Amino acid sequence: MFWHSFKYAFSTLIKNRALMFWTLIFPFALALMFNLAFMRLHDYDVFEPFEVAVVNDAGYDKAEIFKEAFKALSEGDERLFNTQYVSKERASELLENEEIEGFVYIADDEPHIQVKKNGSNQTVLATAVEQIMQSSQIIEDIATQKLSESPMAYLNAEQIYQNAVATVAEAEPNVKDDSRVMNMVVIEFYTLIAMSCMQGAMLSSEMIDRALPKNSHRGKRIAVAPTRKSVVVASNLLASYSILLVGVLALIAFMRFVLGVEFGANLGLICAHAAAGSLAATMLGMFLSIALKTNSGAKNIIVIIITMVGCLFAGMFGGQKGWFDSMMPFINKISPVGLITDGYYALYYYEDLGRYWMNLGGLLIISAVFLILSIRGLRRQRYDSI
Numbered sequence: 001m002f003w004h005s006f007k008y009a010f011s012t013l014i015k016n017r018a019l020m021f022w023t024l025i026f027p028f029a030l031a032l033m034f035n036l037a038f039m040r041l042h043d044y045d046v047f048e049p050f051e052v053a054v055v056n057d058a059g060y061d062k063a064e065i066f067k068e069a070f071k072a073l074s075e076g077d078e079r080l081f082n083t084q085y086v087s088k089e090r091a092s093e094l095l096e097n098e099e100i101e102g103f104v105y106i107a108d109d110e111p112h113i114q115v116k117k118n119g120s121n122q123t124v125l126a127t128a129v130e131q132i133m134q135s136s137q138i139i140e141d142i143a144t145q146k147l148s149e150s151p152m153a154y155l156n157a158e159q160i161y162q163n164a165v166a167t168v169a170e171a172e173p174n175v176k177d178d179s180r181v182m183n184m185v186v187i188e189f190y191t192l193i194a195m196s197c198m199q200g201a202m203l204s205s206e207m208i209d210r211a212l213p214k215n216s217h218r219g220k221r222i223a224v225a226p227t228r229k230s231v232v233v234a235s236n237l238l239a240s241y242s243i244l245l246v247g248v249l250a251l252i253a254f255m256r257f258v259l260g261v262e263f264g265a266n267l268g269l270i271c272a273h274a275a276a277g278s279l280a281a282t283m284l285g286m287f288l289s290i291a292l293k294t295n296s297g298a299k300n301i302i303v304i305i306i307t308m309v310g311c312l313f314a315g316m317f318g319g320q321k322g323w324f325d326s327m328m329p330f331i332n333k334i335s336p337v338g339l340i341t342d343g344y345y346a347l348y349y350y351e352d353l354g355r356y357w358m359n360l361g362g363l364l365i366i367s368a369v370f371l372i373l374s375i376r377g378l379r380r381q382r383y384d385s386i
Contacts, residue, residue: 003235005232009207009235009238013203013206013240023247027195027251030195034188034192051081051084051099051101052084053085053086053095054091055086055105056085056086057106059105066106066111084100095114101121111129111133186348188316191314191315192316193251193252193344194314195311198281198306198307198337199303200240200282203243203244204284205285205286205289205303206240207236207237240285241282248274252270262348264347269353273343273359273360276340276364276367280336280367283366283374284306284370285303288303290378313337314337314338315341333362339359340359
């Protein structure tokens with residue numbers, strides 16, 4: 001009976017053109033548009049240095065790491081920026097007259113960006129500043145670790161800090177290993193995968209709606225049928241999850257082998273993260289279907305809102321992931337979109353898999369929480385009035 005219900009649910013979903021478009025076809029179309037928009041950014045050789053400004057004030061003088069990093073990006077034949085060091089008033093004037101693409105200033109010991117419009121150059125500037133912030137955090141982590149190794153380490157704190165700076169500055173990327181060469185716009189594609197996963201919550205929400213007596217006539221027939229409700233729910237969830245996972249894996253394959261987006265060398269972990277992200281979305285859809293007393297259209301809108309807000313915090317729409325991580329770090333630690341995105345980011349960028357496993361574990365925990373809440377919700381439902 002389980003497999004009969006599974007085949008029926010699978011067939012029902014496949015025939016739902018609206019759901020198939022938004023959960024399967026739309027992400028492919030968006031991936032193509034992303035590729036067309038960022039294709040010039042895939043190869044650093046096509047960059048022409050563009051005009052920016054840095055506010056030269058007391059905050060800038062104290063930001064040694066930022067000062068050295070930005071100086072390196074503004075020198076040589078392969079520089080990214082033609083940089084002017086001016087006052088904040090002069091920088092605002094240059095920006096208003098469109099003589100520069102944007103300017104950077106230091107406030108509260110952190111770099112901030114001011115731009116007049118959005119474009120590829122502004123994205124490059126924002127991403128460069130984000131990478132500098134991440135390198136700064138690595139330096140601080142190394143210095144903290146060295147200071148903790150010996151009770152007397154604080155006596156050489158300045159030297160340890162300088163050594164940490166040198167360690168990061170002298171590190172060279174392993175260009176022979178494709179999984180270690182960071183593309184500045186790859187985070188946009190990672191958030192697209194997360195979006196594809198989360199929009200799959202509409203599949204499970206739709207199928208659970210059809211199985212609940214208070215939500216559909218089919219649910220009323222199921223309630224009086226001899227088939228156990230748990231069998232129907234489980235088969236509907238499996239059908240939703242199967243379709244979603246196949247779609248997400250196909251999207252990853254399309255990005256990797258057709259568009260050339262890098263995910264890292266470990267194919268098994270790439271697929272495992274897609275499976276965990278799809279599971280979290282499936283459980284979310286079930287929970288929303290059970291918890292919300294509204295029609296399926298309204299539930300789909302809620303899924304889209306959750307997904308888009310999560311994508312914003314995870315780095316889509318301008319790549320401000322580092323800024324959100326520094327200002328509101330807890331958001332991406334509890335958001336499925338943030339965990340999916342950061343998992344691929346960690347798998348691609350870091351040799352140590354600790355951060356990847358934390359993201360994967362977070363997705364499984366979220367899935368378990370939604371499952372437990374959904375089971376409790378189902379047990380509390382009574383149909384005596386039907």
